[in-house]
Amino acid sequence: MPSMPGLLATITEKSFGHRAAVTAAERISPHFLTVDLRVEPLKSGWKAGQDIQFRIDNNTFRHYSVMAVDEAGTAISVLFHLGADGPGSRWAAALDVGREVVVLGMNTPVPSRQGNHLYLGDGSAVGTIRGLVNRAAGQDTHGPASGAVEAPVEDRSALVDLLPGIEILPAATIPGAAVAEWIEATLDEAVRYDAASLFGHAQSIQRQRRILLTRAGLARKAISTKPYWATGKTGL
Numbered sequence: 001m002p003s004m005p006g007l008l009a010t011i012t013e014k015s016f017g018h019r020a021a022v023t024a025a026e027r028i029s030p031h032f033l034t035v036d037l038r039v040e041p042l043k044s045g046w047k048a049g050q051d052i053q054f055r056i057d058n059n060t061f062r063h064y065s066v067m068a069v070d071e072a073g074t075a076i077s078v079l080f081h082l083g084a085d086g087p088g089s090r091w092a093a094a095l096d097v098g099r100e101v102v103v104l105g106m107n108t109p110v111p112s113r114q115g116n117h118l119y120l121g122d123g124s125a126v127g128t129i130r131g132l133v134n135r136a137a138g139q140d141t142h143g144p145a146s147g148a149v150e151a152p153v154e155d156r157s158a159l160v161d162l163l164p165g166i167e168i169l170p171a172a173t174i175p176g177a178a179v180a181e182w183i184e185a186t187l188d189e190a191v192r193y194d195a196a197s198l199f200g201h202a203q204s205i206q207r208q209r210r211i212l213l214t215r216a217g218l219a220r221k222a223i224s225t226k227p228y229w230a231t232g233k234t235g236l
């Protein structure tokens, strides 16, 4: 629901919204911003990796993800990739301490992870992948996470610490090119994966899925995909 009439947006916000306040906002690198929010508890509990939405103006919502939750379930962190020239990115970049916002927390299932898992994505998926990897790290049925994320080269050092075990590749001009090249180059190793989660640019995910199915031998049901943005579209 990226855009809707103002009255409907207000009803939606009231039905699913939880009041929150920004407690910290830090630009960790040129294109990445972490924002910590004190937030009303969600009945089913906030979960790292969960989809959330913010109403960024009268008619418009944008999707983001919970990167981390504190033990009390009343503070969450979100990692914004300020890589789009759109209203969501401008709204996020202007968030500062004390600002009150509403977080829409639908009860979306967080993908489960079995065995050795491959994560692929771009800047928009760093927070999600960090959240999912950290959740899984507490469960001893899971092997180590690996994978690759492409991001602007000048952000690399900030992201390396957030995603240990995941390659941070310098993004090329064409979205998805760096990750596709990385999969091709590591195809021999791909057989060791039990499953894969692909996030980020829609057209790149399709390409990655094709390579994993046809060349890396992963089963169709072992690959989950979640497009976060698409060339030529606003607010997926």
Ligand SMILES: Cc1cc2nc3c(=O)[nH]c(=O)nc-3n(C[C@H](O)[C@H](O)[C@H](O)COP(=O)(O)OP(=O)(O)OC[C@H]3O[C@@H](n4cnc5c(N)ncnc54)[C@H](O)[C@@H]3O)c2cc1C
Pocket (backbone or CB within 6 Å): 051, 052, 062, 063, 064, 065, 066, 078, 079, 080, 081, 082, 083, 084, 085, 086, 087, 088, 089, 090, 123, 124, 125, 127, 128, 227, 228, 229, 230, 231, 232, 233, 234, 235, 236
């Ligand atoms: C379930 C879900 C979870 C998400 N979680 C996160 C998250 O945790 N952090 C995060 O940063 N993003 C996340 N996203 C992606 C974010 O919602 C989009 O990037 C969104 O389009 C940004 O809104 P905007 O108003 O800035 O740009 P829009 O108005 O939507 O788009 C403007 C232009 O920018 C392009 N564009 C959009 N996103 C990107 C991008 N990332 N890189 C390059 N070009 C882009 C579009 O194709 C369009 O041409 C998530 C998306 C979904 C669906």
